[in-house]
Amino acid sequence: MYWIGFDIGSSSIKAALIRADDGSFVGMAQYPEKEMDITSTKPGWAEQDPEVWWQNLCIASKKLISENSIDEKDIKGIGISYQMHGLVVVGKDLKPLRPSIIWCDSRAVDIGERLFQSAGTEKCVEHLLNSPGNFTLSKLKWVKDNEPDLYKKIHKFMLPGDYIALRLSGQCIATPSGLSEGIMWDFKKNDLADWLLEDAGIDSSLVPEIRPSFSEQGIVNKQGAVESGLPEGIPIMYRAGDQPNNALSLNVMEPGQIAATGGTSGVVYAISGQKNTNEHTRINSFAHTNHSSEHPRIGKLLCINGTGIQYSWIKNELSNGISYNQMNQEAGTVPIGSNGLQILPFGNGAERMLKNYNKGSRILNLNFNVHKAAHIYRAALEGIAFSFVYGMEILKNDGVNISSIKAGNDNLFRAEIFSKTIATLTNSQINIVETTGAVGAARAAAYAFGVFKNIGEATATDKVELTHEPEISAQVYQEAYLKWKKSLNEYLNN
Numbered sequence: 001m002y003w004i005g006f007d008i009g010s011s012s013i014k015a016a017l018i019r020a021d022d023g024s025f026v027g028m029a030q031y032p033e034k035e036m037d038i039t040s041t042k043p044g045w046a047e048q049d050p051e052v053w054w055q056n057l058c059i060a061s062k063k064l065i066s067e068n069s070i071d072e073k074d075i076k077g078i079g080i081s082y083q084m085h086g087l088v089v090v091g092k093d094l095k096p097l098r099p100s101i102i103w104c105d106s107r108a109v110d111i112g113e114r115l116f117q118s119a120g121t122e123k124c125v126e127h128l129l130n131s132p133g134n135f136t137l138s139k140l141k142w143v144k145d146n147e148p149d150l151y152k153k154i155h156k157f158m159l160p161g162d163y164i165a166l167r168l169s170g171q172c173i174a175t176p177s178g179l180s181e182g183i184m185w186d187f188k189k190n191d192l193a194d195w196l197l198e199d200a201g202i203d204s205s206l207v208p209e210i211r212p213s214f215s216e217q218g219i220v221n222k223q224g225a226v227e228s229g230l231p232e233g234i235p236i237m238y239r240a241g242d243q244p245n246n247a248l249s250l251n252v253m254e255p256g257q258i259a260a261t262g263g264t265s266g267v268v269y270a271i272s273g274q275k276n277t278n279e280h281t282r283i284n285s286f287a288h289t290n291h292s293s294e295h296p297r298i299g300k301l302l303c304i305n306g307t308g309i310q311y312s313w314i315k316n317e318l319s320n321g322i323s324y325n326q327m328n329q330e331a332g333t334v335p336i337g338s339n340g341l342q343i344l345p346f347g348n349g350a351e352r353m354l355k356n357y358n359k360g361s362r363i364l365n366l367n368f369n370v371h372k373a374a375h376i377y378r379a380a381l382e383g384i385a386f387s388f389v390y391g392m393e394i395l396k397n398d399g400v401n402i403s404s405i406k407a408g409n410d411n412l413f414r415a416e417i418f419s420k421t422i423a424t425l426t427n428s429q430i431n432i433v434e435t436t437g438a439v440g441a442a443r444a445a446a447y448a449f450g451v452f453k454n455i456g457e458a459t460a461t462d463k464v465e466l467t468h469e470p471e472i473s474a475q476v477y478q479e480a481y482l483k484w485k486k487s488l489n490e491y492l493n494n
Helices: 050-067 109-119 121-128 136-146 160-169 176-181 194-200 222-228 242-249 308-318 324-331 373-397 416-426 437-449 475-493
Strands: 002-008 013-019 025-031 075-082 088-090 156-158 236-241 257-262 266-272 284-287 298-304 342-344 362-364 404-407 430-433 464-468
Touching: 002 050, 002 160, 002 437, 013 050, 013 437, 025 050, 025 437, 050 160, 050 222, 075 160, 075 242, 075 437, 088 160, 109 121, 109 136, 109 194, 136 194, 156 160, 160 222, 160 236, 176 236, 176 284, 236 242, 236 437, 242 257, 242 266, 242 298, 242 437, 257 373, 266 373, 298 373, 308 324, 308 373, 324 373, 324 416, 342 373, 342 475, 362 475, 373 416, 373 475, 404 416, 416 430, 416 464, 416 475
Parallel strands: 002 075, 075 236, 257 404, 404 430
Antiparallel strands: 002 013, 013 025, 088 156, 257 266, 266 298, 284 298, 342 362, 430 464
């Protein structure tokens, strides 16, 4: 018997199978192999057709079943992970009325700020743990203000994962975790923030039925089964946005635990047990998958835009064709602190953790008689690591006491200089685990069904592939970091 998990990204759809008895990984499929198109008809806009997500999921699902030679009737249920903050609107026929306004679309920034002011800044921070920002509710208000005729046709609005569940089951269901990432969940009331919807002029009847993240969220109907290749009648038992789901995949569920990723951008997702925030302008706080009013579990998300993209830019433009591993090896020949060379890796748009500062990256103290390519590689890795540490200091100021750090299997965290620097400066062990969001979603669904006692049991077959321990002597790291942070403050105050 098996459970299947889907990860609905903006690049591709991933599907994964796990065994029902122990949660072990069976196989993975992805479609398309090339990235899905993102339509941008105006600067700052980003849209995708939800129907394309569904078509690609059906292909990935059938491919997974075929390649692993299993009987689809042996699949017991479904879990879904999805790209966060997107907006899908459907009419009474449950078909999309327009393309989805996805996570990286920035058209609703000003609307979110006006809502923040009109609804009351103190009330928003106290009840929502965020400003409305450029998230799902603000995007829906953009539709109301700019496409009023279309808005009148809306039957329900939802997040990307909700739409996939709709296509599988024919039911419109939302979750508290999903509504919180759309900035529509009142943590004080432990219910929908209907007062904010009212301020935005949004009818709360457009919100789907709300069910917990770990619960039955629809049953695959005949049409969903035929199109996806899955058996009719199996339940959808779990749904969460990609960052909360990534944390779950790494068994990051309790206060003090951190899930970190270092891809094109960097993300630090920390679990807190407190329903408050001091840093609503620099981080976002969402209901984690296991959040409840009695046992708060708040996922505090900090994003750093200029991380892996900087290192890949250096590789593509300056490395003369060598591999990342070779770059990392050469960086290892340079002492900690890169002989004074510093890089501020903030060249990929406005940085929320820097209060939306956006003046590009900086290379500082370059000396043509001292510094070689290896110094640039090390300074880049150190600069990215220092930005992670700087972000974790913000999280500490927001009540997060770091107890452990887990990361997925990506290039940055495999670079010893990068991970060792973070581990030493935070005095935390970093464990790198081989897993994926689709696998995590499948395990979460099995847990919700009662197959496992907890997420730790569901992920027990995962192995820690690599561990980075803090250096015993941290002084040289600390000196280099303090110099870098001084340069950052000068950059911010210039």
